[in-house]
Each structure stands twice: as C-alpha cells, then as structure tokens.
Amino acid sequence: MGENLENNEWVKGDFPGETGFTTPDNYFAGLTERINARVFTEQMKSTVPANGGYTVPAGYFENLTSAILAKTTNENALPQRKIVRLWHSKLLKYASAACFLLIAGSGLYFNIQQQPVNYADLAAEQMLYDIDEQVIIEHIEANQATQPKSSAADAELENYILNNYSQNDLVTGL
Amino acid sequence: MKQVEDSEILEKFSNEKTRNEAFNLLLSKYQQKIYWHIRRLVIDHDDADDLVQDVFIKVWKNLEKFRSDSQLYTWIYRIATNESITFLNKKKQRNNIPLDEVSGELNETLVASDYFNGDKIQMKLQKAMLTLPEKQRLIFNMKYFDELKYEEISEITGTSVGALKASFHIAVKKIEAFMLNDDINF
Structure with a gap:
C-alpha cells in the first residue's frame, strides 16, 4: 500500500496537466500582487484603529440617540387629536346633501325670478342682429366721408386763412 | 451584551x-x-x-x-x-x-478637524484615501474599515462583485504606493 502511494503520480507530482479544474484568464499573473496587497492591508489594520484616528465629542452617542428619538418615536408620542365624525350614519349624510341641494336650488331659482328684464335693450340688440352687416359697414363709411377731418388745429387754420386771403376774397368766397 | x-x-x-x-x-x-x-x-x-x-x-x-x-x-x-x-x-x-478637487477640501477639513487624534501613520492613511476617486474610497472604506463582504457591498452599491474586487485592489495599490512614499510626511 505504502509503495503504491509513493509511486502514485499525484504524490510524485507527475500528474498530467489536465486536472479538470480551471482558473480565470491570467489568474496567476496577478496573484502575487493581490496577495501582497492583502498582506499590506492586514499590516495596516494592526497599526490603524478601526475608527482611523477620528474621534467624537464626549458623550456624543448618548446625545445622538436622544436627538434621533426626539425626531422619530417621541414625535409620534404627541397626543393624537380626536377625530369627530361629521355624519354618524349614511342616512344623515344623504339627507344633509339633499337639504343642501334643495336650499341652493331654491336660492338660485328665486334670484333668477327677481332680476328685472330690460326689454328695450333686448329689442335694440335684436334689431341690430337683424340688420345686414354690410349695410352697417356702408353706413359708417358714408358718415366718415361726409365729415372730413383736418389734421390741423383750428387756430392754425384760422391763421393760415388770415395770412393768405384778403377780406374781399373771403367775402366773395362765402 | x-x-x-x-x-x-x-x-x-x-x-x-x-x-x-x-x-x-x-x-x-x-x-x-x-x-x-x-x-x-x-x-x-x-x-x-x-x-x-x-x-x-x-x-x-x-x-x-x-x-x-x-x-x-x-x-x-x-x-x-x-x-x-x-x-x-x-x-x-x-x-x-471640480470633481477632482473635492478631495483637497476634505483634506483641509481633516487637517483642521478638532476630532482627529490619529498619529502620523493614521493621518497619512486618511490622506492616502482622499487621493482615491469617490467610488474607490467608498469601497475601500466598506471593505477595510467596516469589514463588509463583497456580496454585501454589492447589495449596497449595486455594483458587481467582480468590479468591486477590481476597485478594491486598485485602491489598495494606490494607498500602498502613497504610504510607502517617504517623500510624503506629516
């Protein structure tokens, strides 16, 4: 049995290259570097404390707990305001809605009834509606044509006439 | 307890x-x-x-x-x-x-902090970490200080385990180079 083991390919290290196991591409190329990096971090851990040198004020964490609880659990501890139901039953709810509609409808109806109607305005509006649009446009244009408007002011016009026409001209012209 | x-x-x-x-x-x-x-x-x-x-x-x-x-x-x-x-x-x-200068400001905060009593090596390690890009610094912190598993960091950051391993390895190499550089002293 012992002789067999010594001659075994595995024990001699002469085992064939194919063992069935594989590694990722270039695994061994970077393995030394990765082990060294790991050794470095382990060495650092022995010299650098878990908090990395940072400290907090004395009693900080006790106060922190209180500060957080004040904004979370204790905030909820405030007395809850009692919610009073407006309608205790469905019948009351629908009856209230019906009353509201009845009152609002009545108010609107009487309001409309009491408003006086101006029939003269209505008739004028209807008459304008009946006249052809083109007729109205022509009427406005004709009025504008018969009333020429000067751009000059009355005083300027008067000065111009007095300066350029004699009294005789004006008498004969009129 | x-x-x-x-x-x-x-x-x-x-x-x-x-x-x-x-x-x-x-x-x-x-x-x-x-x-x-x-x-x-x-x-x-x-x-x-x-x-x-x-x-x-x-x-x-x-x-x-x-x-x-x-x-x-x-x-x-x-x-x-x-x-x-x-x-x-x-x-x-x-x-x-700018993104690459935020570490400079954090560095100043670290030096001026009243609540840092680390020795020179600890200060140098913190400064080394501040040279890392934000994500590498985050991963290094969680792996090195919080001692979280890659699977847990993956769940927290939403990054694949493979990418986390690569990031951590790069971070360690950078920190190692910084720490072993005798020109940087405090």
Whole structure:
C-alpha cells in the first residue's frame, strides 16, 4: 500500500496537466500582487484603529440617540387629536346633501325670478342682429366721408386763412 | 451584551405596541456603525452628525415599507451611502468645486478637524484615501474599515462583485504606493 502511494503520480507530482479544474484568464499573473496587497492591508489594520484616528465629542452617542428619538418615536408620542365624525350614519349624510341641494336650488331659482328684464335693450340688440352687416359697414363709411377731418388745429387754420386771403376774397368766397 | 437579531427588530417594529422598542434596539445596534461609515466619507464631525440623524429619520419613516428582499443592515448602509454621496455632490456644486478637487477640501477639513487624534501613520492613511476617486474610497472604506463582504457591498452599491474586487485592489495599490512614499510626511 505504502509503495503504491509513493509511486502514485499525484504524490510524485507527475500528474498530467489536465486536472479538470480551471482558473480565470491570467489568474496567476496577478496573484502575487493581490496577495501582497492583502498582506499590506492586514499590516495596516494592526497599526490603524478601526475608527482611523477620528474621534467624537464626549458623550456624543448618548446625545445622538436622544436627538434621533426626539425626531422619530417621541414625535409620534404627541397626543393624537380626536377625530369627530361629521355624519354618524349614511342616512344623515344623504339627507344633509339633499337639504343642501334643495336650499341652493331654491336660492338660485328665486334670484333668477327677481332680476328685472330690460326689454328695450333686448329689442335694440335684436334689431341690430337683424340688420345686414354690410349695410352697417356702408353706413359708417358714408358718415366718415361726409365729415372730413383736418389734421390741423383750428387756430392754425384760422391763421393760415388770415395770412393768405384778403377780406374781399373771403367775402366773395362765402 | 448580546445583540438582537434583525428579524426580531423587524417583527417588533411591525407591531405598533413594540414599535418604539424596536427602533431603540435598531439604534443601539447600528447608530455607531452608520456614524463611522458616514464620518469616514464626509470627514467632518458636524456634517456626519447631521447626516446620521437624517439617515435614521428616513429609516424610521420607511422601515414599515421595508421588504425583506435585502438584509436590514445593507438597506440602512445603502441609505447612509446615498445620503453621504448626495451631500458630497451638493457640497461640490455649492462651492463650485471640480470633481477632482473635492478631495483637497476634505483634506483641509481633516487637517483642521478638532476630532482627529490619529498619529502620523493614521493621518497619512486618511490622506492616502482622499487621493482615491469617490467610488474607490467608498469601497475601500466598506471593505477595510467596516469589514463588509463583497456580496454585501454589492447589495449596497449595486455594483458587481467582480468590479468591486477590481476597485478594491486598485485602491489598495494606490494607498500602498502613497504610504510607502517617504517623500510624503506629516
């Protein structure tokens, strides 16, 4: 049995290259570097404390707990305001809605009834509606044509006439 | 003191009568871990103090909706990580700092901090970490200081285990080079 083991390919290290196991591409190329990096971090851990040198004020964490609880659990501890139901039953709810509609409808109806109607305005509006649009446009244009408007002011016009026409001209012209 | 299991905290939280007790248990189990996780990312104690409170208020508000798809502590870590990264991004925008210069400002905070009593090696390690890009720094912190498993960091950051291993390895190489550089002394 012992002789067999010594001659075994595995024990001699002469085992064939194919063992069935594989590694990722270039695994061994970077393995030394990765082990060294790991050794470095382990060495650092022995010299650098878990908090990395940072400290907090004395009693900080006790106060922190209180500060957080004040904004979370204790905030909820405030007395809850009692919610009073407006309608205790469905019948009351629908009856209230019906009353509201009845009152609002009545108010609107009487309001409309009491408003006086101006029939003269209505008739004028209807008459304008009946006249052809083109007729109205022509009427406005004709009025504008018969009333020429000067751009000059009355005083300027008067000065111009007095300066350029004699009294005789004006008498004969009129 | 024996720490209570997450499943017990969740069970107690689901019952309105024991909800406050559950949250107290959760705080005593996780508040220091989460504080240090945030502190190592944002450096300044006052910033970390604000953020850790924000994180636990969010946990309180959302724990009821927590589904056990992930582990409780990875869920809390995820909230803390997101809050810290959001804070750092806002800080960059507010101070109009380019992405690669934010470490410079954190470096100044570290040197000026009243709450850092590390020796020269510790200071050098922190400064070495501040030379890392944000994601590498985050992964290095979680692996090295918090001693989380890659699978857990993957759950927190949403990055594949392979990518995390590569990032951590690169981070360690950079830190090693920084630490072994005798020209950098304090």
